[in-house]
Structure formats: structure tokens, C-alpha cells
Amino acid sequence: xxxxxxxxxxxxxxxxxxxxxxxxxxxxxxxxxxxxxxxxxxxxxxxxxxxxxxxxxxxxxxxxxxxxxxxxxxxxxxxxxxxxxxxxxxxxxxxxxxxxxxxxxxxxxxxxxxxxxxxxxxxxxxxxxxxxxxxxxxxxxxxxxxxxxxxxxxxxxxxxxxxxxxxxxxxxxxxxxxxxxxxxxxxxxxxxxxxxxxxxxxxxxxxxxxxxxxxxxxxxxxxxxxxxxxxxxxxxxxxxxxxxxxxxxxxxxxxxxxxxxxxxxxxxxxxxxxxxxxxxxxxxxxxxxxxxxxxxxxxxxxxxxxxxxxxxxxxxxxxxxxxxxxxxxxxxxxxxxxxxxxxxxxxxxxxxxxxxxxxxxxxxxxxxxxxxxxxxxxxxxxxxxxxxxxxxxxxxxxxxxxxxxxxxxxxxxxxxxxx
Numbered sequence: 001x002x003x004x005x006x007x008x009x010x011x012x013x014x015x016x017x018x019x020x021x022x023x024x025x026x027x028x029x030x031x032x033x034x035x036x037x038x039x040x041x042x043x044x045x046x047x048x049x050x051x052x053x054x055x056x057x058x059x060x061x062x063x064x065x066x067x068x069x070x071x072x073x074x075x076x077x078x079x080x081x082x083x084x085x086x087x088x089x090x091x092x093x094x095x096x097x098x099x100x101x102x103x104x105x106x107x108x109x110x111x112x113x114x115x116x117x118x119x120x121x122x123x124x125x126x127x128x129x130x131x132x133x134x135x136x137x138x139x140x141x142x143x144x145x146x147x148x149x150x151x152x153x154x155x156x157x158x159x160x161x162x163x164x165x166x167x168x169x170x171x172x173x174x175x176x177x178x179x180x181x182x183x184x185x186x187x188x189x190x191x192x193x194x195x196x197x198x199x200x201x202x203x204x205x206x207x208x209x210x211x212x213x214x215x216x217x218x219x220x221x222x223x224x225x226x227x228x229x230x231x232x233x234x235x236x237x238x239x240x241x242x243x244x245x246x247x248x249x250x251x252x253x254x255x256x257x258x259x260x261x262x263x264x265x266x267x268x269x270x271x272x273x274x275x276x277x278x279x280x281x282x283x284x285x286x287x288x289x290x291x292x293x294x295x296x297x298x299x300x301x302x303x304x305x306x307x308x309x310x311x312x313x314x315x316x317x318x319x320x321x322x323x324x325x326x327x328x329x330x331x332x333x334x335x336x337x338x339x340x341x342x343x344x345x346x347x348x349x350x351x352x353x354x355x356x357x358x359x360x361x362x363x364x365x366x367x368x369x370x371x372x373x374x375x376x377x378x379x380x381x382x383x384x385x386x387x388x389x390x391x392x393x394x395x396x397x398x399x400x401x402x403x404x405x406x407x408x409x410x411x412x413x414x415x416x417x418x419x
Contacts, residue, residue: 009031014092014101041056048073072087083108089104136150137153138232141228146164148165177200215233216233257308268336269388281338281345285336320337322338349407
């Protein structure tokens with residue numbers, strides 16, 4: 001494998017009127033095929049590393065018409081390497097001479113040529129990458145205006161490069177996303193880094209918004225180190241966001257009824273208890289259906305499922321603004337609410353039990369059920385969500401034992417008085 005050899009090879013030569021090289025000063029010595037004593041054409045045939053007749057014809061024509069020549073070609077060197085050189089000559093017409101002499105030089109340009117080829121290859125690869133990338137790649141200046149965008153950008157957002165270049169990046173964002181985007185760009189322009197992907201909504205040409213995840217990094221002038229803008233690499237995450245929303249829904253919703261599930265209602269009660277300045281009571285109402293098991297066993301699970309869906313709809317209609325109802329599983333439901341006192345909590349329990357008194361119609365059959373409700377209340381900072389649920393559960397069992405379809409408040413056990 002040929003490599004760039006240092007130090008750089010160079011030579012200065014001259015010919016006599018017969019075209020034979022009579023002087024050659026080389027640096028370093030001993031690398032070039034011998035110039036001295038041969039014609040330029042003969043040296044070229046000996047040294048040329050590629051069978052390129054075009055180079056020989058150009059030299060022959062220059063000598064015939066007594067004109068300067070400037071050729072670039074690869075040559076075999078005596079150390080076994082191949083180097084790319086500039087072979088250049090200039091006629092020196094002496095008075096009285098029948099044929100002109102030539103003076104010239106040979107200069108090794110292997111390193112420069114390789115650097116140029118590498119740069120051109122890198123530029124071509126970069127352009128190929130940009131033009132075929134499915135990611136959206138853009139460059140903006142320190143004013144936050146687009147300097148260039150990839151073809152994928154135009155394809156994704158509907159705006160042509162001419163419509164976007166020169167415009168502010170933030171002008172294409174949702175109004176709510178502009179301030180944080182400006183702050184992120186200023187942070188980059190001032191020498192900061194943005195390690196995290198920034199989520200923004202980009203306006204499509206037809207008016208709808210596409211959710212993008214954007215990774216931004218600053219660009220510096222290599223000669224001065226000064227910031228000259230930023231590169232923004234974005235990816236459409238609209239579908240990913242939708243999938244995430246669906247996953248979140250699966251994680252926090254009961255698939256049968258569509259109500260929030262145990263995890264969601266537990267977090268909700270934790271948040272309600274954390275509201276330090278709220279003087280209202282955080283209230284948990286634990287609901288267990290009466291008669292559901294008999295329906296499920298006698299009429300089948302499909303009927304039981306349909307009944308639970310109807311029960312859920314009725315319970316939802318009992319909710320005040322800010323109240324929440326969730327299904328824990330089976331025929332157990334929970335309501336979380338803020339109540340100013342026990343009377344307000346009791347009013348909710350009555351609405352819940354009253355809503356279940358009317359018969360349900362499932363598969364053209366009339367079904368009647370009831371409910372037992374346990375109620376537990378606490379002010380912020382006085383107990384945990386876990387304890388509030390446990391207390392409401394205990395109260396529910398007390399209500400269920402009465403078999404009258406009513407509600408029961410949790411009452412802490414009284415400590416026996418001392419003597």
C-alpha cells in the first residue's frame with residue numbers, strides 16, 4: 001500500500017540545446033530516476049507510473065512548439081514508492097542557439113493531492129449523506145436563521161428550501177415552543193451544550209404540526225474558534241408520541257371500562273394529599289357491588305363485563321368537577337374527591353348508591369344490583385394514600401356486613417381510657 005512519504009521530494013533541472021538534461025539538483029538525493037544524461041521524453045518513459053500516452057503527447061507537443069509545459073503525473077521512485085509530482089518546464093531561448101534549452105522543476109504533490117482527494121471524498125460523502133438521510137438536517141447562523149436544509153426537511157414539512165432559508169428557525173414552530181427553542185439556541189451560541197433531545201412542534205406548510213425530536217450542536221469556525229451557528233438534526237416522533245400515549249393509556253386505564261386503574265387513582269390521591277395549603281379533606285370512597293357475583297356466575301362473564309361497563313358509565317355521571325372514579329378490578333371501584341366535611345362526602349356516597357338503584361338492561365334482560373361504600377377522609381400531611389385506601393376498604397366491609405346497600409365512614413378504634 002502506497003503512503004505519503006516525507007520529506008517532500010523536489011528537483012531543479014536544465015537541458016542543453018540537444019534536449020538532454022545536463023544538470024539536476026534533487027532533494028533528497030537518490031529518489032528520482034536519473035535525469036542527468038537523458039532527454040525529458042526518455043526520462044518520462046522511464047519514470048511514469050501509469051501507462052498514460054496523453055502525458056507523453058503533451059510533453060512532445062510542448063517541446064516541438066517550444067512552449068512551457070506543466071504536467072501532473074505519478075512516478076516510480078527508487079525507494080519503491082509511487083509519488084505524484086508536478087513536472088514543469090520553461091524554454092530558455094539563448095541567442096544564436098539552434099534549439100532552445102529548457103529549465104524546470106519537479107515537485108512532489110502527493111500529500112497535497114491526497115488531502116484534496118480526501119476533502120473532495122468527504123464532501124461528496126457528506127452531501128450524499130445529507131441528500132439521502134431520512135433525518136431532517138438543517139444549519140442555522142448565529143441569528144437563528146436557516147442557512148441550509150436537507151431535501152428530507154422539505155419533504156417532511158412541505159416548505160421548499162427557498163421558503164425556509166433566511167427565515168428564523170422559531171418562526172416555523174408552535175407558538176408555545178418558541179421561547180424554549182430560543183433559549184436553547186442562545187445557550188449553544190454562548191458556548192453551552194445541549195445533550196438532550198428537544199421536543200418541538202414544527203408547522204407544516206398546510207397548517208398542521210409535526211412533533212419533532214431535535215438534537216442541536218454548535219458549529220465553530222476552525223480558524224478562530226468563534227461560534228458560527230448550529231446544526232439541527234431532527235426526527236419525526238409524531239407516531240412515537242402517539243404510541244407512547246397509547247402505552248400510557250394502557251398503563252393507567254382499565255381496558256374493560258376505560259376508567260383509570262389502581263395505579264392512576266393511587267397517584268391521584270398522593271397528589272391530593274400533597275396539596276399543603278388545601279384545607280379540604282382528601283376523600284376516598286371504596287365501592288363494592290352487591291349482587292354482581294351472582295350475575296356473573298349465572299349469566300356468564302360476557303354479561304358481567306357488559307354490566308360493569310354500564311356501572312362505570314353511571315358512576316362517571318355522578319362525578320363533580322375534580323372528582324375521579326377508577327376501577328380497581330373485579331367489581332371494586334374507587335372515587336377520589338375533595339370534600340369540605342363529612343356531609344359533602346356522604347352526599348357523594350348517596351348519589352353513587354342512588355345511581356345504581358335503577359335496574360340495568362343487559363342482553364334484553366333486567367339486572368338489579370346495589371353497592372356498599374366505605375369512606376375515609378384525611379387532611380393533607382396527616383396520612384398516606386395507602387392508609388387512606390386501607391381505611392376506606394375496612395369501612396366498606398362494615399357497610400357490606402349490614403346488607404342494606406349503604407355507606408360507612410371509617411372510624412378509628414378508640415383507645416380504652418385509663419383508670
